[in-house]
Amino acid sequence: MKRTLIAVLALSLLGAAGALAGKGGPIIAGAWGGWGEAIYPDGTTADIVVDRVDIYQKGNFVYGNSQISVTVDTEPPLELSQVGQLSGYIHGNVLKGSFGGCITEAPDCLGAAIFEGKITGKTISGTVIDLSDGSTGVVTLHRVAD
Numbered sequence: 001m002k003r004t005l006i007a008v009l010a011l012s013l014l015g016a017a018g019a020l021a022g023k024g025g026p027i028i029a030g031a032w033g034g035w036g037e038a039i040y041p042d043g044t045t046a047d048i049v050v051d052r053v054d055i056y057q058k059g060n061f062v063y064g065n066s067q068i069s070v071t072v073d074t075e076p077p078l079e080l081s082q083v084g085q086l087s088g089y090i091h092g093n094v095l096k097g098s099f100g101g102c103i104t105e106a107p108d109c110l111g112a113a114i115f116e117g118k119i120t121g122k123t124i125s126g127t128v129i130d131l132s133d134g135s136t137g138v139v140t141l142h143r144v145a146d
Helices: 002-011
Strands: 030-039 045-058 061-072 078-091 094-102 109-120 123-130 136-143
Touching: 045 136, 061 094, 094 123
Parallel strands: none
Antiparallel strands: 030 045, 030 136, 045 061, 061 078, 078 094, 094 109, 109 123, 123 136
């Protein structure tokens, strides 16, 4: 279940802004936060809070780190918090990338997730697939004040 946390963190990259970078891609550098939900292959669900994501950008490439909190719908509920690192690429209004829950810093990472999101105005909606536990998450993010 911790692997879904990694996947959700990946989506944390999906912040949006109206400015342009590189060849017309959005500038998403900055701090982001949001919420979402996930489901595991056995049907267990989880609520996700993206506490903070710090995004850095070089042209259409992005990278950064994030922290999320997850409440897994078990009895009693399982509450988890995880940090991770991510990287991705913006093409038009689409962001694609990967994420790893890192102990120190890359490449010392556990698990792997892929994400894809759509940048719409100041919002990003995306899907994360955790390759380690098969969970799927959806997350919506917004820019937060630094």
